[in-house]
Amino acid sequence: MIRTVFVLLLVSLTGCATLSRPPFGYSSYWNWICGCASDLAPPEGADPDAATEESSNYLNKVYSSVRKDFKDRDAVLEETEKSFRALGFRLEKETDDKGRIVLLRAAIDGDIAFKTGSAELTAAALEIVDKFGDALAASPDTIAKVHGHTDTPGSKEMNRRLSMRRAQAVGDSLVKRKGIAPARIVEIMGFADDRKIIPTNASEPRNRRTEILIGYKKG
Incomplete structure (x- = not known):
């Protein structure tokens, strides 16, 4: 959760181009939110399934x-x-x-x-x-x-x-x-x-x- 809040704050201040990897481990979802490239891997150590399950529920x-x-x-x-x-x-x-x-x-x-x-x-x-x-x-x-x-x-x-x-x-x-x-x-x-x-x-x-x-x- 702290990682997600940090990423959202970073994007709001600097824009998507700052990020080399999309958060949440679900690149097309992140692309829908802010327009980043969709062919990037999730960040190392992230739990994409948990975040995606939360969103889906x-x-x-x-x-x-x-x-x-x-x-x-x-x-x-x-x-x-x-x-x-x-x-x-x-x-x-x-x-x-x-x-x-x-x-x-x-x-x-x-x-x-x-x-x-x-x-x-x-x-x-x-x-x-x-x-x-x-x-x-x-x-x-x-x-x-x-x-x-x-x-x-x-x-x-x-x-x-x-x-x-x-x-x-x-x-x-x-x-x-x-x-x-x-x-x-x-x-x-x-x-x-x-x-x-x-x-x-x-x-x-x-x-x-x-x-x-x-x-x-x-x-």
Whole structure:
């Protein structure tokens, strides 16, 4: 724990380039937090399994909390081992090769969240964001990124600006409605159609979405 706190302090003061090895022994996780190279070995003497298990257990509690909230409100859920989907919303666990959770990815359907060409959240979207905000508020060791995505039709630059405004609207809602500290939302970005789920240039609802990516950061 002392090693982890020291590394986080070092990064905050000097930046990732100072580090020759990522902490936690899980380089892709560290890369997600601060953008370091992901092909570096864990520090000698570290206990990567213990740190990764702690992160996985914590994120699993967040996942279970959101799932329970939907079920308590009688939402119809489509469930698999690593995800569930309700109307307008999907939450997935991203895992490593040992099945440990390294990231939660929540996707809000764009057609339910926003009217065409708008970045104003609908009532249905606010309800979904509020549920996730409740889970974040109850889980102070989480941090989040918010990413907006559109499909291809229309101007690329207009879609990029729209996707950014939509991501910002979700981030602002988490802060203003649920009191999430702005520092815990470490990134807000709009990607237009650069990260398609369905590889098509046609109008595609599944590509229109806003995602909240949740990671673990102790302290």
